[in-house]
Amino acid sequence: MKIEWYPGHMAKAKRQITEVMPKIDVVIEVLDARLPFSSANPMLEKLRGNKPCIKVLNKSDLADSKVTSAWVKYFDQQAGVKALPIDSRKRSAAAQIPKLCRRLVPHRGVPGKTLRAMVIGIPNVGKSTLINTLAGKKIARVGDKPAITTCPQQIDLRNGIHLADTPGLLWPDIRNQKSAYRLAASGAIGEGGMDYPSVALFAAEYLVKHYPGQLARRYDLTELPDNASELIELIGRRRGCLAAGGGVDRLRASELFLRELRAGLIGPVSLEMPGEDVEQEDLP
Numbered sequence: 001m002k003i004e005w006y007p008g009h010m011a012k013a014k015r016q017i018t019e020v021m022p023k024i025d026v027v028i029e030v031l032d033a034r035l036p037f038s039s040a041n042p043m044l045e046k047l048r049g050n051k052p053c054i055k056v057l058n059k060s061d062l063a064d065s066k067v068t069s070a071w072v073k074y075f076d077q078q079a080g081v082k083a084l085p086i087d088s089r090k091r092s093a094a095a096q097i098p099k100l101c102r103r104l105v106p107h108r109g110v111p112g113k114t115l116r117a118m119v120i121g122i123p124n125v126g127k128s129t130l131i132n133t134l135a136g137k138k139i140a141r142v143g144d145k146p147a148i149t150t151c152p153q154q155i156d157l158r159n160g161i162h163l164a165d166t167p168g169l170l171w172p173d174i175r176n177q178k179s180a181y182r183l184a185a186s187g188a189i190g191e192g193g194m195d196y197p198s199v200a201l202f203a204a205e206y207l208v209k210h211y212p213g214q215l216a217r218r219y220d221l222t223e224l225p226d227n228a229s230e231l232i233e234l235i236g237r238r239r240g241c242l243a244a245g246g247g248v249d250r251l252r253a254s255e256l257f258l259r260e261l262r263a264g265l266i267g268p269v270s271l272e273m274p275g276e277d278v279e280q281e282d283l284p
Contacts, residue, residue, distance in 0.1 A: 017047055020164055023116055025105045026052045028097065028163075030121035030130060032186055033057035033085055035271045036071045038179035039188065041122055048120075052080045052104035054097060058126040060085035064211075067270035074274040080104075088130035097134065098161055109160040118164040124188045131155060131165050178202075182271045187262045197232075200254035203261055204228035206271060214267035218260070232257060 027048045032039040036057055055075045060068055068085050075083035082100055086093035101117055102109045109115035121127050132138050135155055155163040184194040185203040205228040207215055212224050215231070219238055225231045236242070236253030243249040260266055 014043065014047075017044075017118070017120065020118065021047055021049075021051075024048075024051060024118045024164065025108050025115050026054065026101050026117045028054045028056060028101075028117050028119045028130075030056045030058050030088075030119060030125045030127045032125045032188065033060040033063035033068050033071070034269065035179075035182045035186055036075070037272055037274075038176075038182040039122055039125055039186070041120075044120055050080060053082075054100055054104070055081055055083040056088070056097065056130065057083060057085040058088045058130065061087045062264040062268055064268050064270040067273050070274050088126045088133055091133055091136070094130060094133040097130075098157065098159060101161060111160070113160075115161045116164065117161060122183070122188055123190075124186075127165065131163060134163065185258060185261060185271060187258075196254040196258065197250050200232055200257045201228045203258065203271070204231050207261075207266065207269060211267065211269050214269065218266045 027044075029040065029044060029048075036055070040055075057063070057068060057071060063085075072083040072085060075081050082104065084096060084100060086096065088094055098109075101115055105115055107113065119127050119131060134157060155165060157163060180189070181199055181202040183189050184199040208224055208228055208231060215221065216224060219235055221234070225234055232250065232253050233248050235257055236248035236250065239253070239256055241249045241252035241256060261269070
């Protein structure tokens, strides 16, 4: 099944970002640390031009720390870019961002010269959580479903920095379907744009290859099945996802598996690594 998901408000979001960008000093792009390539919108790269950019690798607590370190090195090699892995719920971690903004734009953020930063990113990567943590209070709406923020906001952090919050922006044509499936597995794509069983199979196949030990521990398996389909079947039986007649309800089993993956219950995993030819990957 080809994954496509582009809520109508995102076209408006692109226009809003385009209008505000000339007034911005630094761009804070929030990425999912588990899939930094797939959760980066190439459209945003074009919109920001040569403005300094902080790549916030959010949800780093859910990602494989060794892979995250490799991604930090990858991004830091790009001109004007600094990568920062954090858990945006923690104030001590988020506090690094204003300091980094001032390092990248040293002539702003002083009396009479407000530093203007824009927080951008695709849906459900944690932009609103980060803003609330930076502000020290609930300003932006937070939810576990994508497309929560639908209107731009201006937030004064009262430290010489103003934040512009924007709706989550996902590109309209996800040509790289492996990236689309990674996004769906992480929860960045709405339920109406994905098929749970096919996404669960995709994620299970990747985890069987890269994180077999964590799968075995989570589901109390002495050995893993031969393929992803059998793994989902086994998980369904272990967790009581049964249909009438005693067969496994594949939809319920797939939903359970993805829910546990997204919550980090399988353990810290990364769904892509730098060095892989992710830009050219596609599904048959």
